[in-house]
Amino acid sequence: RKAARANMEQAKATLAVARDWLRKSRLIAPSDGTIAFRDVEEGEVIVVPPVTVITQIVDLEHLKIKLSLGEKDIHILEDHKRFKFTIDAIPETQFSCRLTFLSPVADPATRSFPVELIVEKPDKRMADGMTVRVKLPVVFKKATIKLPSAWLSEENGKMGFYIVEDGKAVFKQVTLGSYYDQRVEILSGLTEKELVITTPSGLKSGDAVRY
Incomplete structure (x- = not known):
């Protein structure tokens, strides 16, 4: 047993x-x-x-669109909460989205404010990671300079571009606006006549530059 x-x-x-x-x-x-x-x-x-x-x-039933706005464009969201957008993979169709989040703090790297929009009535053809183009009612009072955001640099906690003066690199702090297709709007701090360095990696003010 x-x-x-x-x-x-x-x-x-x-x-x-x-x-x-x-x-x-x-x-x-x-x-x-x-x-x-x-x-x-x-x-x-x-x-x-x-x-x-x-x-x-x-979760393809609750899709979000993430983008950033410059401080000069935040006021757009005060009067507008819904926007139209298109998707590069579905260019023939226009969709709608609405504002759900505006960060009260700017991104320290870009000095822009993160924004989230939720897609209204998601389409089965949509997929996570697709590129979208949101139509914002942005009106510029005057023509502005737009440069590739890859040219941006940071020096002493300030965002700007390196330009060439007398054969040397000089850092110019700028005020940034909105981002559009990997380009950033320059509101002030830079003129069209200044020669901007396109590969600023590793540069510092005073370095000799060949061009």
Whole structure:
């Protein structure tokens, strides 16, 4: 009887382990969505730690558009809450979105304010990561300079561009406006006659420049 009881206890322990393995083999999503990718195969053993990302779920029913606005353009959002936009992959169709978030703090790297818009009535053809073009009612009082944002530099916590003066690099602090297709609007601090350095990486004021 002792042997039978020991065998029963061992069987119960084995069953408990099997049930635990079965429980751990099931993945329950925290919300509805579409699987974006899967990095493991069925039956594969996952060892933790370290933490392993095995999949990602994207909620295509609640899509957001993220963009940035310069301080001179924030006032646009006071009177306008809904906007039209297009998607590069679906250029023939125009969609609608509405404002859901405007950061009260500027991004220290770009000096612009992050904005979030939620897509109204998402289309099945939309996908996370697509490039969109939002139509904002921006009106410029005067013509402004727009330069590639890749030319921007930071010196002593200030944003600006390096220009050439007397064969040397000189940092010019500027006031930035809005960003458009990887270009940034220059509201003040730079003139059209100044020669801007297009590859400022590693430069500092006073460095000799060949051009």
